[in-house]
Amino acid sequence: MTMASETKLPVRTSEESVSALSAMKAVFSRDLKTAFRQPQDLLNPLLFFVMVVTLFPLGVSPEVSFLREAGSGILWVAALLSVLLSLDHLYRHDFDDGTLEQLVLQPQPLFLLVLAKSLAHWVLTGLPLVMLAPVLGVMVHLEGNSVAILCLTLLIGTPVLSLIGSIGAALTLGLRSAGVLLSLLIIPLYIPVLIFGTGTVMAASESAPVGGQLALMGAFLVLALTLAPFASAAALRISLSNS
Amino acid sequence: MWQIFHKLGSPKWFFGIASTLMPWLLVAGAALLMTGIVWGLVFAPQDYLQGNSYRIIFIHVPSAFLAQSVYIMMAVAALVTLVWRMKLADVFVTAVAPVGAVLTFLALFTGAVWGKPTWGTWWIWDARLTSMLILLFLYFGVMALGAAISDEKSSARAVAVLVLVGVVNIPIIKYSVEWWNTLHQPATFKLTEKPSMPAEMWVPLLLSVLGLYLIFGWLACLRMQTHILAREGRTRWVKELVQAREN
Amino acid sequence: MAFDSFSAFLAMDGHGPYVWTCYAVFFLLMGVMTWWSLRQRRAVIAQQRRRMAPTPSADERPAAASFTRIESSQD
Numbered sequence: 331m332t333m334a335s336e337t338k339l340p341v342r343t344s345e346e347s348v349s350a351l352s353a354m355k356a357v358f359s360r361d362l363k364t365a366f367r368q369p370q371d372l373l374n375p376l377l378f379f380v381m382v383v384t385l386f387p388l389g390v391s392p393e394v395s396f397l398r399e400a401g402s403g404i405l406w407v408a409a410l411l412s413v414l415l416s417l418d419h420l421y422r423h424d425f426d427d428g429t430l431e432q433l434v435l436q437p438q439p440l441f442l443l444v445l446a447k448s449l450a451h452w453v454l455t456g457l458p459l460v461m462l463a464p465v466l467g468v469m470v471h472l473e474g475n476s477v478a479i480l481c482l483t484l485l486i487g488t489p490v491l492s493l494i495g496s497i498g499a500a501l502t503l504g505l506r507s508a509g510v511l512l513s514l515l516i517i518p519l520y521i522p523v524l525i526f527g528t529g530t531v532m533a534a535s536e537s538a539p540v541g542g543q544l545a546l547m548g549a550f551l552v553l554a555l556t557l558a559p560f561a562s563a564a565a566l567r568i569s570l571s572n573s
Numbered sequence: 574m575w576q577i578f579h580k581l582g583s584p585k586w587f588f589g590i591a592s593t594l595m596p597w598l599l600v601a602g603a604a605l606l607m608t609g610i611v612w613g614l615v616f617a618p619q620d621y622l623q624g625n626s627y628r629i630i631f632i633h634v635p636s637a638f639l640a641q642s643v644y645i646m647m648a649v650a651a652l653v654t655l656v657w658r659m660k661l662a663d664v665f666v667t668a669v670a671p672v673g674a675v676l677t678f679l680a681l682f683t684g685a686v687w688g689k690p691t692w693g694t695w696w697i698w699d700a701r702l703t704s705m706l707i708l709l710f711l712y713f714g715v716m717a718l719g720a721a722i723s724d725e726k727s728s729a730r731a732v733a734v735l736v737l738v739g740v741v742n743i744p745i746i747k748y749s750v751e752w753w754n755t756l757h758q759p760a761t762f763k764l765t766e767k768p769s770m771p772a773e774m775w776v777p778l779l780l781s782v783l784g785l786y787l788i789f790g791w792l793a794c795l796r797m798q799t800h801i802l803a804r805e806g807r808t809r810w811v812k813e814l815v816q817a818r819e820n
Numbered sequence: 821m822a823f824d825s826f827s828a829f830l831a832m833d834g835h836g837p838y839v840w841t842c843y844a845v846f847f848l849l850m851g852v853m854t855w856w857s858l859r860q861r862r863a864v865i866a867q868q869r870r871r872m873a874p875t876p877s878a879d880e881r882p883a884a885a886s887f888t889r890i891e892s893s894q895d
Binding site: 610614615619624625626628629632633636671672675678679682683686687689690788792795796798799802803806811812815816818 | 823829832833834835836838839841842843845846849850853854857858860861864865867868869871872
C-alpha cells in the first residue's frame with residue numbers, strides 16, 4: 331500500500347492539462363505496476379479457478395461423458411467465481427490509501443478513469459484465466475473445436491464480468507462484509523453472460539453455428555463498455571461521500 | 574409545473590395526501606381482491622386441461638404482475654432520486670423493496686405448487702420461474718445494500734444506482750433465460766398463455782390484479798409514511814403530528 | 821357455481837391441497853407484511869414521542885450513578 335503512493339498519479343501540475351486519454355493510460359499502467367508488486371494477489375484467483383474446476387470431477391464424476399457435457403459450464407462458473415473473488419481488490423487499496431479521492435478530483439471525466447481501472451483489472455485477472463482455460467479445457471475432455479470456442483467466449487465474456495463487477499465493487503466500497511454483499515449484488519447480473527458463454531460452447535460441441543451467439547456476447551461487451559463505467563463512477567462518488 | 578413538482582417532492586404534502594387516500598385504497602383493494610378471488614374460486618368454470626388446480630392463477634398472476642411492476646416503479650423512482658434528488662423517490666425505493674420481494678416469493682411459491690399437479694414436479698427450470706427467481710435475487714441485493722449503508726442519503730443513492738443497473742439487466746436476463754430454456758427443454762407447457770380464456774376466467778383475474786395493485790398502493794403509502802416519520806423526526810410538522818396522535 | 825357441494829369445493833377434485841396451500845401462504849405472507857408494516861410505524865411514532873418528551877428536570881431525574889448505603893446491624 332505504501333508502494334502504491336510512489337507511482338505518480340496524473341496530477342495537473344500547472345496550467346497545461348492532461349488529456350483524458352493519457353490520464354487513462356496513466357491509471358491503467360499504474361494499476362498494472364502496483365499489481366505486479368504483489369504477485370500473490372494476481373496468482374490467487376488463478377489458483378482458485380484451477381481448484382474449483384478440480385472439485386467437479388472429484389465431487390460429481392470423473393467420467394469423460396459427464397465432463398465433456400458439463401465442462402464448459404464448470405469452467406465458466408469457476409471463471410465467474412474467481413473474477414468475483416478478485417473484485418474486492420479493484421478499488422480497495424486505492425480507497426484505503428486515499429488515491430481514489432485523488433482520482434475523483436481529477437479534471438478528466440471519472441468514468442474514463444474507471445474504465446481504465448476496469449480494463450486493468452481484466453488484464454490482471456480475466457486475461458490470465460483465458461490463457462489458463464485451454465489446459466483445463468483439455469482436462470475436462472473438451473474436444474479441439476470446443477476448447478477454442480470456450481477461450482473465445484471467455485475472451486469476450488470476462489471483460490464484461492470485470493466491467494459489471496466494478497459497479498458492485500464501487501457500491502460496496504468501505505462497507506463491512508463487502509465481499510459477500512458484492513457477490514449478492516453482482517451474481518444475478520452475471521447470469522446472461524454465463525448463459526451465453528456456456529450455451530455457445532455447447533452449440534459448438536454439437537457443431538451448430540455459433541456466430542449469432544458470439545455476436546450477442548460482443549453486444550453485451552459493447553453495452554457493458556458504454557454503460558458500466560458511468561454506473562460505477564456514480565457509485566464511487568456516492569461511496570466516497572459516505573465515508 | 575415546477576411548483577407541482579416541488580409539492581410532490583415535499584414529504585409533508587405527501588403525508589397528508591397519503592392519509593386521505595389510504596382508507597380508500599385499502600377498502601377498494603380488499604373488495605376487488607376478495608371479489609376476484611371468490612369469483613375465481615367458486616364461480617369460474619373448471620379448466621378443461623388442468624382441472625381445478627388452475628384456480629391458483631387468481632393469486633399467482635397478480636403476484637407475478639406486481640412483482641415485476643414494483644421493480645419497474647422502483648427504477649423510475651431511482652432515476653428521480655439520482656436526477657432530481659427528490660426525497661420522496663428514495664423513500665419509495667427503500668419502503669417498497671421488501672413488499673416487492675414478498676410478492677416475488679409468492680409468485681414463485683404459487684408457481685411451484687401449481688407445478689406439482691400440472692408438471693408432476695415442484696420445481697421446473699422453466700424460463701418464467703427462473704427469471705422470477707433471479708428477480709428475487711435482485712430484490713435481495715437491493716435490500717442487503719440498503720441495510721448495509723448506515724448513512725440514509727448515500728444509502729438511498731447507492732440503492733438507486735443498483736436498481737437502475739438491475740432494470741437495464743432485466744430484459745437481458747429475461748431474453749437470455751428464454752434462449753437458455755429453448756436450448757435445454759423445448760416447448761414446455763405454458764402456464765398462462767392460453768389461446769383464449771373465457772370471460773368467466775379473465776374477468777375475476779383482472780379484478781384480483783387490480784385489487785392487489787390497490788393493496789400494494791396502500792402498503793406503499795403506509796410504509797413510506799413510516800420512513801418519512803423516522804427521517805423527518807426533527808421537523809416541526811412531524812413533531813406536531815406525533816403529538817396530535819393518540820395511538 | 822362450479823361445484824355441487826361444499827366438500828367438492830374443498831376437495832377441488834384432488835387439487836384441493838395445492839390450491840388451498842397457495843391461498844393460505846398468500847394471505848399469511850400478505851398479513852405478516854401488513855402486520856410488520858403497522859408495527860414498524862407504531863414503533864417509529866413511539867420513538868419520536870419518547871424523543872420529544874420533556875426531559876425530566878434535574879431534581880426529579882435520578883442521579884447517573886448513586887449508591888445508597890444501607891445501614892444494617894450485623895448482630
